[in-house]
Amino acid sequence: MTASPPVDPFDLVIFGGTGDLALRKLIPAMFHRFLDGQIPSESRIIGIAREATDDAGYRDTLQKALIEGGGDKQKIDTFLKQVHYRSLDAKKDEGWDDFAQLIAEQADHIRVFYLSTSPELFTHICNRLGAHELNKGKSRVVLEKPIGHDLASANEINEDVARVFDESQTFRIDHYLGKETVQNLLALRFGNALFEPLWNAEHIDHVQITVSETLGVGRRGSYYDHSGALRDMVQNHILQLLCMVAMEPPGSLAPNALRDEKLKVLNALKHIDSSNAAQLTVRGQYRAGASEGKSVPGYVEELGEGKKSNTETFVAIKAEIANWRWAGVPFYLRTGKRLPARLSEIVVAFKHVPHSIFDASAGTLAQNRLVLRLQPDEGVKLWLTIKHPGPGGLRLRHVPLDMSFAEAFGVQQPDAYERLLLDVVRGNPTLFMRSDEVVAAWRWADPILAAWAASGEAPRAYQAGTWGPSAAVALIERDGRTWNEDSEDEE
Ligand code: BG6
Secondary structure, three states, X not given: OOOOOOOOOXXXXXXXXXXXXXXXXXXXXXXXXXXXXXXXXXXXXXXEEOOOOOHHHHHHHHHHHHHHOOOOHHHHHHHHOOEEEEEOOXXXXXXXXXHHHHHHOOOOOEEEEEEOOOHHHHHHHHHHHHHOOOOOOOEEEEEOOOXXXXXXXXXXXXXXXXXXXXXXXXXXXXXXXXXXXXXXXXXXXXXXXXXXXXXXXXXXXXXXXXXXXXXXXXXXXXXXXXXXXXHHHHHHHHHHHHHHHHOOOOOOOOHHHHHHHHHHHHHXXXXXXXXOHHHHEEEXXXXXXEEOOEEEOOHHHHHOOOOOOOOOOEEEEEEOEOOOOOOOOOEEEEEEOOOOOOEEEEEEEEOOOOOOOOOHHHOOOOOOEEEEEEEOOOEEEEEEEEEOOOOOOOOEEEEEEEEEHHHHHOOOOOOHXXXXXXXXXXXXOOOOEOHHHHHHHHHHHHHHHHHHHHHOOOOEEEEOOOOOOHHHHHHHHOOOOOOOOHHHHOO
């Protein structure tokens, strides 16, 4: 990767510094940027958590995590010299003076306060940052999803944070927007003259967005059981992907130009509520089964003995956007845990040709499909119909023009957090959610959640290692369409 220029000296403060996200994503992301020479040597990373440890203890924990991730020990140790730790409880006074003093030591640094904690703590942390006057100079706050649990709690968080930080200082992260393929969607749509004229209801039959995971909920059960797939994945990541596919061309990549267009899409989503949720949504929960060749327990067993739960670990939705560009074009969305493959993709299925000139013996004509693979093996595939080579009649075949970004560019794709963390330091909010986007997304999701609650129905069971409940297949097949299985069909 061509390294971008280093940024100005900064302090990155991670609340929830010993948590899963910090250890698995944030610290490794900073380490990779350090290896690329993008982190000025006077910059500091400050982990904050309740755990009673010190700089040395924290560095040991991080060293272990980074070595497990395949890092070089000497380089890791050099990087860790820039890392510090302070123990404090967001809800208590102790420790804050000491922390404030540490921050004051570098008064001219850009300050990034990353709230990688549960959303209940956002207000406490912001209030204390305000009370200790830490919002000085170039300060920014990063809010990790979920932003609230529903519309009301999201509004409350937005208001509380706004008492201390301006909207321009508030970075609501959705790491899907930092994924290479998602940004590539901008390049593909608006850097080529080819697609945009076809990008509408006249030429597109439907769109599919699938984010499937093989993992179960593991140790995140207590968070996940209060959340479920709609809040955890659809309200944020999947709706953001849908916006990137469906938005009108923004005038530029200026932060508000892009976010204004995404907001219009969210506001145009057709309402799903008790009157139509049974036809347009499917929720599921995994039972014991097999994943990656091993038998695995069901969701409820993973939660722990004696637990019961109506939380969905799978959801499929037929969404529609009520505007001129997309009238009548369904957007089929699905996501779930313990599915057969880790796969995230956007499929844009074009309409069938209006008339076939070929004999039946030529074979069937399939739709052109543009498949954007977010993971694994990021890339773009365009399925075309061509003639099978050789004499003896004209036989049609459906084959992909296939581009893997790793093969084409010979580089490992950087993790989304690498890009996004440095965007925060630079103060570029283009790939972050504005408060009105979060509110609009909840406004669409809340009535679905309410409809499910009112129905009193339990989620449908699916066996771990399958593509969710059969009703999810019926959801799309009722319309004479199928979920994309091209990736599996290839030899
Ligand atoms: C997170 C969700 O936001 O995204 C997790 O809370 C999910 O449940 C994760 O596993 C998926 O991210 P990625 O980048 O691995 O697709």
